[in-house]
Amino acid sequence: MATDDSKNSDDLLSRRLSSGTGPSSAASADDRSSGSHLEDTQAFDTFHDDPGPTRETPVRSTSAPDSAGAAAGPGGADRAPAGSEKPSLLSDEEWALLGGGTAAGAGAAAGGATATAGTKGAKTKKGRSAGDPDRSRDVDVPGRSRFGVLDVIGTIWITLAVPFVLAALAVRSVASGLFLLFEYRYRPGFPADDYGFTADDRLHYGSYAVDYLNNMDSSRYLADVVLPNGVPLFAPEEIAHMADVKSLISLLYLVGVIAAIVGVVFALYLSRRTGPGMRHGIRWGATLTLLAAAVLAVLAVLGWDRFFTGFHALFFEQGTWQFYLDDALIRLFPAQFWMDAGIAVGAIILLASLLLLLLSFIGAGSRRKARKAERADTR
Structure with a gap:
């Protein structure tokens, strides 16, 4: 120095x-x-x-x-x-x-640098600081459900398909020999035929009409049904009306089958790992079915005759569905039969809708927890 x-x-x-x-x-x-x-x-x-x-x-x-x-x-x-x-x-x-x-x-200084690094590491692990808004929506987190175009279409399809599928199943359950057996033999208070048909006669001849609604045969299937004396059981007007009924029911079956098949395809697509799941469509479809069934039930309770007449006037031409009391269709299927059939269809739709609605909530909580865990792992 x-x-x-x-x-x-x-x-x-x-x-x-x-x-x-x-x-x-x-x-x-x-x-x-x-x-x-x-x-x-x-x-x-x-x-x-x-x-x-x-x-x-x-x-x-x-x-x-x-x-x-x-x-x-x-x-x-x-x-x-x-x-x-x-x-x-x-x-x-x-x-x-x-x-x-x-x-x-x-x-x-070294301690400050360590603390700063620790703070940055904690912020990176958390994904956001306490004062920052949740940025998780801006990040494509694996496992998160996102509604794409096909997801929306599939959900809407399932929602609209559920009422038709349940209606087709309910109608097919009522249009069966088992329901005829219950009505003619085990239904308390079922009205007797004033023109001589017994319960066995009704079960025998009524089975032809129900089978015709569900098979692929033409109207000649009913034309060939005759009484013991050789007289045809059904008049031409009755056969024409049954053909109209068969066309309407067949259309309902066709719509129900197509809706079910396409709905299954969409359900498989929606059930992928990153998909929203099919429970939304099932839940909304069951809710829609319950609302529609409730409206129809209220109309039927307020006036069965008016409801029955309005239903036929909506789907059939005037004058093609009204018959005399001694015609075979009236003797086999009186008004009480159609009331019981309407109640049975409504009960089946109600129970099936409630079951679907319950199933749509099963597993939703566990899947939501799994998605939260995946989001936490990615942060």
């Missing part, structure tokens, strides 16, 4: 580390207050060729002395680069001063 003052025989580090009250301490205080310590520190350099600024060109630092790297002083980065080995002649305090900071400051 170069100095002209004979009083300052100690080096700069000795003056800084000494705690005496002599002239050297006062000089050190004066130097620190005036900023000359930076100049002396700059001049004290035995490990670098660059002597740094001289007294004629003092350089002052405005950074805090304990900041890591910022308070190293002029040329500090050149004198003590990061990762350089500490000379054995210097103590830790001296090496820290030459490096531009203190051990406490370096530790604080």
